[in-house]
Amino acid sequence: MPAERTGGVQSLERAFGLLERLADAGGELGLSELSAVSGLPLPTIHRLMRTLLAGGYVRRQPNRRYALGPRLIRLGETSARLLGTWARPYLAELVEATGETANMALLDGDEVVYVAQVPSRHSMRMFTEVGRRVLPHSTGVGKALLAGLPAADVRALLARTGMPAATDRTLTEPEAFLAELERVRAAGYAVDDGEQETGVRCLAVSVPDSPAPAAISVSGPAARVTDAVTEKIVPVLHAAARGLAAALSGAGGAA
Structure with missing residues (x-):
């Protein structure tokens, strides 16, 4: 649901949505796959994943795909x-x-x-x-x-x-x-x-x-x-x- 309809912060809702997509995948996803499943443009995906990566909420694998990070444990x-x-x-x-x-x-x-x-x-x-x-x-x-x-x-x-x-x-x-x-x-x-x-x-x-x-x-x-x-x-x-x-x-x- 769009942030303006829920009264939420759009960037937060999008970031949590990406974490849920990774959880649903049960493994790893690349940026293009995250864009496909979320409907968000690649530049937005890249910016959000960079923030989540810095916080330890996701991790980037050697193959450049993303997985849930250890801070979520x-x-x-x-x-x-x-x-x-x-x-x-x-x-x-x-x-x-x-x-x-x-x-x-x-x-x-x-x-x-x-x-x-x-x-x-x-x-x-x-x-x-x-x-x-x-x-x-x-x-x-x-x-x-x-x-x-x-x-x-x-x-x-x-x-x-x-x-x-x-x-x-x-x-x-x-x-x-x-x-x-x-x-x-x-x-x-x-x-x-x-x-x-x-x-x-x-x-x-x-x-x-x-x-x-x-x-x-x-x-x-x-x-x-x-x-x-x-x-x-x-x-x-x-x-x-x-x-x-x-x-x-x-x-x-x-x-």
């Missing part, structure tokens, strides 16, 4: 921690409503990383360490996140990571997994039925319009998270995801 780590902090009240509401452990996870590159958790009060409960990274094909949150991507992107991700079996129920064939994502899109939620941990069932939904691809989930023993209970949990999950999305969109407030 600290910003990303801090942002992820804050995202988890903002999510905790909504996860706590999920635990109160369902009695099961609630998690929030982000898609970071080709992996799912858990950024927040509120544990169940049951003595027998699901526990995932915050900061843990797993491959998305065997998790409910991973399925919820990948269901929002084009099939070609999912195939490319699976080709890079492989599909190792975490349990004997893990989907290990790309076509079967893509068919599962179709079911996720049709149902509006994802299920991990013992595919990451034997005996654990997880229900997950994506957080709409999140600043980073995010999903929340409820997990517990399969004996408690039954099909009958699923019908009650899914609407609560969607309500929590909408509430969290609204909180994230207004978390910064107005300057």
Whole structure:
């Protein structure tokens, strides 16, 4: 959106837009490629990239292409921690409503990383360490996140990571997994039925319009998270995801 319509500073909006284009590319882009994907003229691209390079927010590779810079690591780590902090009240509401452990996870590159958790009060409960990274094909949150991507992107991700079996129920064939994502899109939620941990069932939904691809989930023993209970949990999950999305969109407030 043009800066004059948002009340923002045009050069800042353009610079952040270029950083997002580099993130979307997942690697390196040349100046001409950045111009093509952003619609900005080459002189403007060159000026903005020079400023970002001086600040350490991008780096120029030996092949003269550009990649995200190391100074963004600290910003990303801090942002992820804050995202988890903002999510905790909504996860706590999920635990109160369902009695099961609630998690929030982000898609970071080709992996799912858990950024927040509120544990169940049951003595027998699901526990995932915050900061843990797993491959998305065997998790409910991973399925919820990948269901929002084009099939070609999912195939490319699976080709890079492989599909190792975490349990004997893990989907290990790309076509079967893509068919599962179709079911996720049709149902509006994802299920991990013992595919990451034997005996654990997880229900997950994506957080709409999140600043980073995010999903929340409820997990517990399969004996408690039954099909009958699923019908009650899914609407609560969607309500929590909408509430969290609204909180994230207004978390910064107005300057």
